[in-house]
Amino acid sequence: MAITRHEPAKIFSKVVEANGFVFTAGIVADNLTQDTKGQTQQVLAEIDRLLKLCGTDKTKVVSATIWLTDIRNRDAMNESWNAWTGGQNLPGRACITAALADPRMLVEIQVTAAK
């Protein structure tokens, strides 16, 4: 059994591979001046990058957890989500609310993918 950890920072790794699965950290946007739609686009682009590091991609995501700071931003988040999935290879998903580490953060997404 091998575990591969990519881009460990001080507190967590950005993405970890083990036993045929890939687990991302909860990803937030870098540019927090953007609105929910823009932040979601950034998060999903970063998830694409992390999945690629592991030799997998968005067509193999099996489960996603999406935290919004305000459930009223769900439609805006879904605009970027739907553009990203293209309606194909859809994972199981839960979208709920929580406060995040910085009050400017509007959305955080964690995904589990197969590889």
Add this chain to the structure above:
Amino acid sequence: MAITRHEPAKIFSKVVEANGFVFTAGIVADNLTQDTKGQTQQVLAEIDRLLKLCGTDKTKVVSATIWLTDIRNRDAMNESWNAWTGGQNLPGRACITAALADPRMLVEIQVTAAK
């Protein structure tokens, strides 16, 4: 490695199989006029149906996440939960609060099962 996605809607699949595991979406009740106990019963019946689609069942659930909109409804949710599990084959579980997509939703449950 094969991924099987069941009942994809516009935004997510209801349940996804990969590498010996089954991941449901976060499931909510259809009839949102019911109370926490009734909504939990509905959610768990739907989870039974989804697990069956994947050739597994509630005796093989390994992890569950339960979101309540009000932690004071935990006992009511647990009444339906305990009736469902029968105290057997209990998964790991976290039960926390969050706001859900519709204010009438009182409970959302995501489970991971082996198969």
Add this chain to the structure above:
Amino acid sequence: MAITRHEPAKIFSKVVEANGFVFTAGIVADNLTQDTKGQTQQVLAEIDRLLKLCGTDKTKVVSATIWLTDIRNRDAMNESWNAWTGGQNLPGRACITAALADPRMLVEIQVTAAK
């Protein structure tokens, strides 16, 4: 496929093994008079114990979800987290807020490990 459930209580198992992975329940502190730093230490010590029951350990954690009741306690939680990890073998991680089962609970942690 074998599933091993450790320390089942009435409602959930403390930790479950299946298919090369180990899933803990959402773990909270026993002594709820302690502050966030102390409660986190208790939680992580309990997670060490549970992982050991399964023949694995903290160097093989692949994903962690941390719920705080107040995001302002993130730094205090991270003090205990960083002491626990030693900056090595870092999992993916999401740290978000939620209300927990008892108002004295300040932190709950669920981890998934490989074995």
